[in-house]
Amino acid sequence: MRPRGLPDKIARNSVEAPSVPHPMRFEEDAIVLGGGLTGLSAAYTFSSKGVSPQVFEADDTVGGLSKTIIRDGYRFDIGGHRFHARDKKVEAFVRGLMGDELLNVSRKSRIYMNGRFFDYPLKPLNSLSGLGPLTVLRVIADYCLERAKGLFKADPGDSLEDWVVRNFGRKMFEIYFKGYSEKVWGIPCNRISRSWVERRIEGLSLATVIKNAFSKAVGRDVPTLIDDFLYPALGIGRISDRLAEEIGHLGSVHTSSPVKAIHHDGKSITSVVAGEKKASADAYVSTISLTAFVNMMDPAPPDEVLEAASGLGYRDLVIAAIAVDRPVVTNLSWIYVPDKDFPFGRIHEPKVWSSAMAPEGKTLLVVEYFCFQNEGVWNNTDEELIETSVKGLERLGFLKADEVSGGWVLRVPGAYPLFEIGYEEKTRVILDYLSGFDNLKVAGRAGRFAYLNMDHAIAAGREAALESFATLARAFVKKQAQPSRTDPL
Numbered sequence: 001m002r003p004r005g006l007p008d009k010i011a012r013n014s015v016e017a018p019s020v021p022h023p024m025r026f027e028e029d030a031i032v033l034g035g036g037l038t039g040l041s042a043a044y045t046f047s048s049k050g051v052s053p054q055v056f057e058a059d060d061t062v063g064g065l066s067k068t069i070i071r072d073g074y075r076f077d078i079g080g081h082r083f084h085a086r087d088k089k090v091e092a093f094v095r096g097l098m099g100d101e102l103l104n105v106s107r108k109s110r111i112y113m114n115g116r117f118f119d120y121p122l123k124p125l126n127s128l129s130g131l132g133p134l135t136v137l138r139v140i141a142d143y144c145l146e147r148a149k150g151l152f153k154a155d156p157g158d159s160l161e162d163w164v165v166r167n168f169g170r171k172m173f174e175i176y177f178k179g180y181s182e183k184v185w186g187i188p189c190n191r192i193s194r195s196w197v198e199r200r201i202e203g204l205s206l207a208t209v210i211k212n213a214f215s216k217a218v219g220r221d222v223p224t225l226i227d228d229f230l231y232p233a234l235g236i237g238r239i240s241d242r243l244a245e246e247i248g249h250l251g252s253v254h255t256s257s258p259v260k261a262i263h264h265d266g267k268s269i270t271s272v273v274a275g276e277k278k279a280s281a282d283a284y285v286s287t288i289s290l291t292a293f294v295n296m297m298d299p300a301p302p303d304e305v306l307e308a309a310s311g312l313g314y315r316d317l318v319i320a321a322i323a324v325d326r327p328v329v330t331n332l333s334w335i336y337v338p339d340k341d342f343p344f345g346r347i348h349e350p351k352v353w354s355s356a357m358a359p360e361g362k363t364l365l366v367v368e369y370f371c372f373q374n375e376g377v378w379n380n381t382d383e384e385l386i387e388t389s390v391k392g393l394e395r396l397g398f399l400k401a402d403e404v405s406g407g408w409v410l411r412v413p414g415a416y417p418l419f420e421i422g423y424e425e426k427t428r429v430i431l432d433y434l435s436g437f438d439n440l441k442v443a444g445r446a447g448r449f450a451y452l453n454m455d456h457a458i459a460a461g462r463e464a465a466l467e468s469f470a471t472l473a474r475a476f477v478k479k480q481a482q483p484s485r486t487d488p489l
């Protein structure tokens, strides 16, 4: 129920973790490293419960991977970000936070293979006509064979290849999964951990896909099959902007403040150096990358922790946004391009998600290159990347070069934790070590080296803040026990 007397804006936020300034302001405070969705959600939760958070963000804007870039009236995300939450409390929270800024968008995607566009995810009738009946028979036979194997050997193996072959059959793996996965990750599918694909398309198999084609209800809870999603009219970055606005009630968000050092005494974090400032607090939540965190610790952690961190890799991303003098080019949410003849892997047109994402009469096509930092396309000049993107888009039939009025390139280091087989053990070594610090919680995508979507990031940030309240209570008790200067001797 809406609390009486509260302005609309504040009442809207009282859905789950109300941002209403807490009636009591505690002396204890918190520091949050990283101003992406996880860090901002943690800070929001602290602030809504009367604890002052300070957020330190390296970039000059908040949002991390979930930000929206604005150039000459065009807006684009770091790869189109749809919002969908399986946890209805998280959805209600975001709806409350964003109010009427949210649009309901229908998803319609295509995958480009063998010179043709197919529905994505797979629709049996569409693929039947595209692949030919013989291939379809082979797909079904391979799938049945794998189901039979599963009766004798429950565990399919450790890799993405093992898992997909077990759940879809080898032919489907080769047709739909191999090319795109290898393009995204840059390593062979038999070196990619199955835990990534398992979580991403949890609950999905060839049988589920086929059932979903005939009954929408089957795919309702499988994230990969969701047909509709929420999207803020001015881009996904608005969710972070709104969180940062609300944190302002009690806390502060310092952008352009990279954390450079993390001091500790072996049991607790004692202070951080961010930008030119040294700051300390009763509780710390880190959402910056695990690798960066341990490398900034002073004194340095044990060798085995540093060694584990040096074994964790990241996949990087280059985005090229191409401005086109046309009101709209496609009616698609995403276009996947596994084909090796094209150097990019995915395309989206922000204007299809929200008409406010480009000036009237114009549109933008955003092309994603999955790559490793300082290698290949990463080192290309912006002009080269724009030219390559325009040529690729022209070959796919989306535009003509003379319709292009400009373009922008963005390099995104560490966009994806690289889930190479063995990453779980390395991550465990680091997390075990960090769990020994009594006033530290680590959360988030790079923060825990985990496959997180935005809904998970929001939940993880909130959880990290709530878990910190035991630490804050201990700090409170300790301060009460210390004689104040006005106490009689």
Ligand SMILES: Cc1cc2nc3c(=O)[nH]c(=O)nc-3n(C[C@H](O)[C@H](O)[C@H](O)COP(=O)(O)OP(=O)(O)OC[C@H]3O[C@@H](n4cnc5c(N)ncnc54)[C@H](O)[C@@H]3O)c2cc1C
Pocket: 033, 034, 035, 036, 037, 038, 039, 056, 057, 058, 059, 062, 063, 064, 065, 066, 078, 079, 080, 081, 082, 083, 084, 257, 258, 259, 260, 287, 288, 289, 292, 317, 415, 416, 443, 444, 445, 446, 447, 452, 453, 454, 455, 457
């Ligand atoms: C291409 C792409 C597409 C995606 N699409 C979707 C989608 O459609 N739907 C969805 O739900 N999710 C999507 N995601 C996932 C989503 O982006 C993440 O789940 C979410 O943004 C993670 O938030 P985070 O705060 O944990 O991490 P980040 O966004 O990485 O935030 C970490 C923050 O820490 C800051 N930082 C790093 N080092 C320092 C330092 N030393 N000092 C201070 N600050 C520092 C960074 O600048 C950053 O702002 C996508 C991700 C990518 C890469």
